Amino acid sequence: xxxxxxxxxxxxxxxxxxxxxxxxxxxxxxxxxxxxxxxxxxxxxxxxxxxxxxxxxxxxxxxxxxxxxxxxxxxxxxxxxxxxxxxxxxxxxxxxxxxxxxxxxxxxxxxxxxxxxxxxxxxxxxxxxxxxxxxxxxxxxxxxxxxxxxxxxxxxxxxxxxxxxxxxxxxxxxxxxxxxxxxxxxxxxxxxxxxxxxxxxxxxxxxxxxxxxxxxxxxxxxxxxxxxxxxxxxxxxxxxxxxxxxxxxxxxxxxxxxxxxxxxxxxxxxxxxxxxxxxxxxxxxxxxxxxxxxxxxxxxxxxxxxxxxxxxxxxxxxxxxxxxxxxxxxxxxxxxxxxxxxxxxxxxxxxxxxxxxxxxxxxxxxxxxxxxxxxxxxxxxxxxxxxxxxxxxxxxxxxxxxxxxxxxxxxxxxxxxxxxxxxxxxxxxxxxxxxxxxxxxxxxx
Amino acid sequence: xxxxxxxxxxxxxxxxxxxxxxxxxxxxxxxxxxxxxxxxxxxxxxxxxxxxxxxxxxxxxxxxxxxxxxxxxxxxxxxxxxxxxxxxxxxxxxxxxxxxxxxxxxxxxxxxxxxxxxxxxxxxxxxxxxxxxxxxxxxxxxxxxxxxxxxxxxxxxxxxxxxxxxxxxxxxxxxxxxxxxxxxxxxxxxxxxxxxxxxxxxxxxxxxxxxxxxxxxxxxxxxxxxxxxxxxxxxxx
Numbered sequence: 001x002x003x004x005x006x007x008x009x010x011x012x013x014x015x016x017x018x019x020x021x022x023x024x025x026x027x028x029x030x031x032x033x034x035x036x037x038x039x040x041x042x043x044x045x046x047x048x049x050x051x052x053x054x055x056x057x058x059x060x061x062x063x064x065x066x067x068x069x070x071x072x073x074x075x076x077x078x079x080x081x082x083x084x085x086x087x088x089x090x091x092x093x094x095x096x097x098x099x100x101x102x103x104x105x106x107x108x109x110x111x112x113x114x115x116x117x118x119x120x121x122x123x124x125x126x127x128x129x130x131x132x133x134x135x136x137x138x139x140x141x142x143x144x145x146x147x148x149x150x151x152x153x154x155x156x157x158x159x160x161x162x163x164x165x166x167x168x169x170x171x172x173x174x175x176x177x178x179x180x181x182x183x184x185x186x187x188x189x190x191x192x193x194x195x196x197x198x199x200x201x202x203x204x205x206x207x208x209x210x211x212x213x214x215x216x217x218x219x220x221x222x223x224x225x226x227x228x229x230x231x232x233x234x235x236x237x238x239x240x241x242x243x244x245x246x247x248x249x250x251x252x253x254x255x256x257x258x259x260x261x262x263x264x265x266x267x268x269x270x271x272x273x274x275x276x277x278x279x280x281x282x283x284x285x286x287x288x289x290x291x292x293x294x295x296x297x298x299x300x301x302x303x304x305x306x307x308x309x310x311x312x313x314x315x316x317x318x319x320x321x322x323x324x325x326x327x328x329x330x331x332x333x334x335x336x337x338x339x340x341x342x343x344x345x346x347x348x349x350x351x352x353x354x355x356x357x358x359x360x361x362x363x364x365x366x367x368x369x370x371x372x373x374x375x376x377x378x379x380x381x382x383x384x385x386x387x388x389x390x391x392x393x394x395x396x397x398x399x400x401x402x403x404x405x406x407x408x409x410x411x412x413x414x415x416x417x418x419x420x421x422x423x424x425x426x427x428x429x430x431x432x433x434x435x436x437x438x439x440x441x442x443x444x445x
Numbered sequence: 446x447x448x449x450x451x452x453x454x455x456x457x458x459x460x461x462x463x464x465x466x467x468x469x470x471x472x473x474x475x476x477x478x479x480x481x482x483x484x485x486x487x488x489x490x491x492x493x494x495x496x497x498x499x500x501x502x503x504x505x506x507x508x509x510x511x512x513x514x515x516x517x518x519x520x521x522x523x524x525x526x527x528x529x530x531x532x533x534x535x536x537x538x539x540x541x542x543x544x545x546x547x548x549x550x551x552x553x554x555x556x557x558x559x560x561x562x563x564x565x566x567x568x569x570x571x572x573x574x575x576x577x578x579x580x581x582x583x584x585x586x587x588x589x590x591x592x593x594x595x596x597x598x599x600x601x602x603x604x605x606x607x608x609x610x611x612x613x614x615x616x617x618x619x620x621x622x623x624x625x626x627x628x629x630x631x632x633x634x635x636x637x638x639x640x641x642x643x644x645x646x647x648x649x650x651x652x653x654x655x656x657x658x659x660x661x662x663x664x665x666x667x668x669x670x671x672x673x674x675x676x677x678x679x680x681x682x
Contacts, residue, residue, distance in 0.1 A: 311548055314537035318592075320497070321531050322599070323523025323552040 022080050030073040037068045118291070125283045130276040133283050137351050139391045140286045141344050146371040146383040147293055148340030153369070154378035154426070155306065156333035157313025158207075159216045162223025163368050165203075166196040166338040168360035170345020172230060175243040175355050185248035189346050196342025197335040204334035208327055211316075223365055231357040242356025245349035247278050248285060255281060279351070286347050293340055297380055300336070301428060309333050310378075310428075370408065374415055376422020385423055448511065450475045450634055451603055456505035458495045465491040465500065467658040473603070473636055478629050480637040480645040480666070482675075483655035489638045490532055492655075493607055497522050497529065509603070524552040528601035532608045532638075534588045536595070538581035542572055545580050545591055549598030557600065565594040568624065586617035590624070603634045610641040622648055646670045 038061075046061035047054045078084040125133050149163045173192035177183040183191070203222050207215050230237045237243065247255050253265040255278035266273045300306040308329045311319050320326055349355045371390055375382030394404050415422070449472035458466040465488045473479045483489050495502050498519045507514040509525055517525070528549075537545050546565055550558050566573035569590045575583060580591060589609055596604055609625070610618040622644050629635055629648075639645035646652050646666040654662040654675060662669065669675050 307548070310540070311537055314539055315535045317531050318535035318537060318548075318595075320519060321523070321529040321535070322548060322595070323520050325518075325520040 022077070026073055026076040026080070029076040030069050033072040034065050034069045037065055041065070121287050122284075125280040130279060133276065133279045134351070135392055135395045137279065137283050137286060137347070139388045140283075140290050141347050141351070142368070142371060142387040142391045143290055143384050144286075144293060144340055144344035144347070145368045146375065146387045147297055147380065148337045148344065149368050149372050150337075150375075150378065150380070150383050151297070151300070151309070151340070152333055152337035153372050154376075154383075155301065155313065156309040156330065158330065158333060159212065159219070160334075160337070161216045161220040161362075161365055161369065162203075162226075163219075163337070163341055164360045164362070164365040165223040165226040166200060166341030167345040167348065167364065167368075168226050168230060168357075169196045169199055169338075170342030171245070171349035171355045171359070172237065172243070172345075173342065174346045174349040175245040176237065178246045179243055184246055185346070185350055189343065192342045192346045193339040194342075196345070197339040200334040200336075200338025201331055203338075204331045208330055220362070220365075223360075223362065227357050227360050230360070238356075240356060240358070242354055244354050245352065247350055247353065248281060250281060282347065282351055289343065289347075293343075294380065294384075305329070305332055370412070374411065374422060376419075376424045376426055378426035378428075379422060379424045382422050382424030382426075449473055450510055451636065452506075452508040453492075454506045454508075456492075456495065456507060457503045458491060458500045459503060460491075460500055465658050466495065466502075468505070469655075469658070469660055470505075471653055471660060471663070473634060475602075475634055476632055477651065478625075478635045478637065478649045480639055480649035480652045481655055482639055482642045482645055482652060482669075485640075487655040488658040489655055490607055491658075493529065493605055493636075493638055496527065496605070523599060526600075526602035527605060528552075528596035528599050528603070529605045530592045530596040530607060530609065533611060534585070534592045536580040536583070536588050536591050538579065540580055541577050542580055542583070542591055543576040545595050546572075546598050549595035552599045558598075561598050561600070565597065568597075568627065569594050586613050586620065589613060589617075589621060593621075593624070593628075597628065597633075601633075603636060604628070606635065606637045606639075608639060609637070610639065610644065618644060642675065643670070646675075 041061060041064055045064060046057055048057050079088055124136060128136070145163070145167060148166070149160060152158050152160045152163070170192040173195050174185065174188045177188045177191065203219065207218050210218060231240055233239070249255070250265060252262065253268050254262070255265050257273050258264065264273075265271075265277060271277075301310075308319070308324055309332075311322075311324065312326060312329050312333075316326060319329070348359070352359075367390065371386045372383055374390065375384070375386030390408075393407075394401065397404075397407070400407070419425075451473040453469060453471050456466055456469045457464065469488070469492060471479075471481075481489050481492065491500065494500065496507060496514055498515070498517070502515050509522075509527060512525060514522060514525075523529070537548060540548070543562065546562055547555070547558060550561070566576070571587055572591060572594060575587065580588065583591060589611075593604075593606070593609065596606075606625070609621050613621065618641060625635065625637070626648060637645055637649065646669050649666040652664065652666050652669045653660050654669065662672065662675065664672070
C-alpha cells in the first residue's frame with residue numbers, strides 16, 4: 001500500500017534534472033555490467049588459441065559487449081519507469097510458502113481447459129510429423145518421471161537423488177522380461193510398476209531413519225548400484241551392449257513391416273506400411289496413462305495418505321506425536337513414486353526399442369530432480385510444464401546444443417531469484433472434514 | 446484413590462551407552478495435573494519420549510489405564526488416548542491453522558471434528574481469527590497454542606506437554622498457563638514437563654523433581670515450591 005501511495009503522488013512529467021540523473025544512473029549500471037561481461041567473456045571469446053599462439057578476436061568480443069551494454073541500458077531505463085517498477089515489484093515478492101485454498105472457496109473451474117488440452121493432445125499424432133511425435137513422447141515420459149519423483153520429493157519431502165534407478169528397473173524389466181520370460185509390453189507394464197514399487201520398498205527400509213543430506217547420499221548410491229549392476233552383470237543384462245525391448249501390440253497385432261506369424265497392423269487394416277504407426281500408438285497409450293497418473297496424483301493429494309505425506313514433509317516429530325505410522329507413510333511415498341518411475345521406464349524402453357546402462361546415469365536423476373524443482377515442489381501443473389520445457393526446449397534449440405547445460409544453469413539461477421518455489425507454486429485445497437458431518441452439524445444448530 | 450491412569454515403574458532407558466533414565470517411578474491419577482521439573486539433560490524429555498518407545502525402555506514397566514505401553518508400537522500409543530505436545534511446538538508450517546487442528550484428529554478420526562474445532566476456537570480465540578493462515582505465519586506463542594489445541598483435538602485422556610513455555614515472553618507464558626488451568630478444570634489429566642519451575646509448580650497438584658535420570662523428590666506443588674533444595678537449584682535461592 002505504501003508503495004502505491006508513493007507512485008500515485010509522482011508528477012506525470014519528470015523534471016529535466018531528474019531525468020538526467022536517471023540516465024546517468026542507467027549508464028553507470030550498464031558500464032559496470034559491461035565490465036563484468038568483459039571479465040567473463042574476454043578470455044573465452046576474445047582470445048582464440050592458434051597453435052602455441054593466440055589471436056585477439058576483438059570483433060566478436062566487442063559485439064557481445066555492445067549487446068550487453070545496450071541490453072542493460074534499456075533494462076535499467078525501463079525498470080525506472082512506473083511500469084518497470086511494478087514488474088520488478090511483482091517479481092521480487094518472495095512467496096515462499098504453499099498457497100492453501102480456503103475451505104469455502106472453490107477452485108476455479110478448469111474443466112474446459114483440461115478438455116482443450118486433451119483434444120489438442122489427441123490431435124497431435126495425426127497432424128505432427130514422426131519426429132515431433134517422438135519428441136513429445138519423450139516429453140511425456142519425463143512428465144511421468146517428474147510426477148513420480150514429485151510424490152517422493154515434493155509431497156513427502158524425501159530428497160531422492162537416485163530416482164533413475166526405478167526408471168532403469170522399469171526399462172530393463174520390459175527388456176529382460178521379454179528376453180527371458182517371453183512377456184510382452186502389456187503384461188510387463190503392470191509387472192514393471194510392481195517391480196519398481198518393490199525396489200522402492202527395498203530402498204525405503206534402510207533409509208527410514210535418515211533425513212536430508214544423508215538420505216540424498218544413500219539414494220544416490222542406490223541409483224549408481226543399479227546402474228553398475230546393469231553394466232557389469234553381462235550374462236544376464238548384456239552389460240554395456242544392452243538388450244532390445246519389444247514394441248507394444250494392438251490386440252496381438254504387431255507394428256513391424258513383416259511378422260513371423262499372424263498379420264502385421266498395417267496389413268490387417270489395409271494400410272501401407274509406415275514406421276510412424278508404432279510411435280502414434282505409443283503416443284496414444286502414453287497420453288492416456290499420463291492423464292490417468294495425473295488424476296491419481298490429484299486424488300492422492302486429497303486422500304489421507306496424501307495428507308500424511310505432506311504432514312511428514314512439514315514435521316516428522318509432530319507426525320509421530322499424532323500417531324501417524326511414519327514407516328508406512330514413508331514407504332508408501334517411495335513405492336508410489338517408484339511405480340510411476342517404473343512405468344515411465346517401460347515406455348522409454350519400448351519407445352527406444354533398446355536399452356543400455358548409459359541411459360540411466362546420474363545426469364538423468366539430476367534432470368528429473370531439476371524438473372521437479374523447476375516446476376515447483378509439489379505442484380503437478382508445474383512439473384508437467386517443466387518436463388516439457390526441459391525436454392522439448394533442447395530439441396527446439398538444437399542449433400544451440402553446445403549451450404544446453406549453460407541454459408539449464410541460467411534457468412535455475414533465474415528461477416532461484418524470481419521463483420524460489422518453482423514456476424508454479426504449489427496450491428492445494430485445504431482439508432475438508434467430511435461433508436455429511438458438517439451438514440448434520442448445521443442441521444442441529 | 447484406585448489405579449493410576451499412568452503408572453511408570455522403575456524404568457530404565459538409554460541412548461546407546463549413555464543411561465538417560467535410571468529407576469524412574471511415578472504415577473498420575475485421573476484428573477490430576479502433575480509436573481516434572483529438572484535441569485537441562487536431567488532426562489525429562491527422555492521420559493516422555495520413552496512413553497512412545499523412542500528410546501525404548503530397557504527395564505521396568507509403563508502402564509496406561511492397565512495397558513502396557515512398552516509392548517505397543519509408537520504410532521499406536523496416540524490412539525490409546527495420549528496426546529503429546531512436542532517440545533519446540535512442531536506445528537505443520539505449510540498447513541493452515543485449521544488444517545493443523547484437523548491433523549490432530551488422526552488418532553480418532555473426524556467424527557467429532559466440527560464440535561471440537563468450535564471448542565478449540567472458544568478456548569483459543571486467536572486461532573479462530575487466524576484459522577485460514579499458514580501456521581508458519583503465527584507468532585511463537587500462537588504456535589504453542591496451536592500445538593496444544595492440536596493435541597486436544599484427539600480428545601486425549603492424558604495430555605503430555607513438553608516445555609510449553611520454551612522461548613516465549615513472560616506474558617505469553619502466563620497466558621499459556623492460564624489456558625492450561627482452564628483445560629484442567631474441565632477434568633483433563635495433564636502431565637507437564639517444564640523448566641519454568643515457578644509457574645509449573647503453582648499450576649500442578651503434584652510435582653516431581655528430576656536430576657541425572659533419577660527422580661529426586663516428589664510432593665505437592667506448594668511443598669516443592671517451598672522446598673529449599675528446589676529453590677536453590679532452580680530459582681537462585
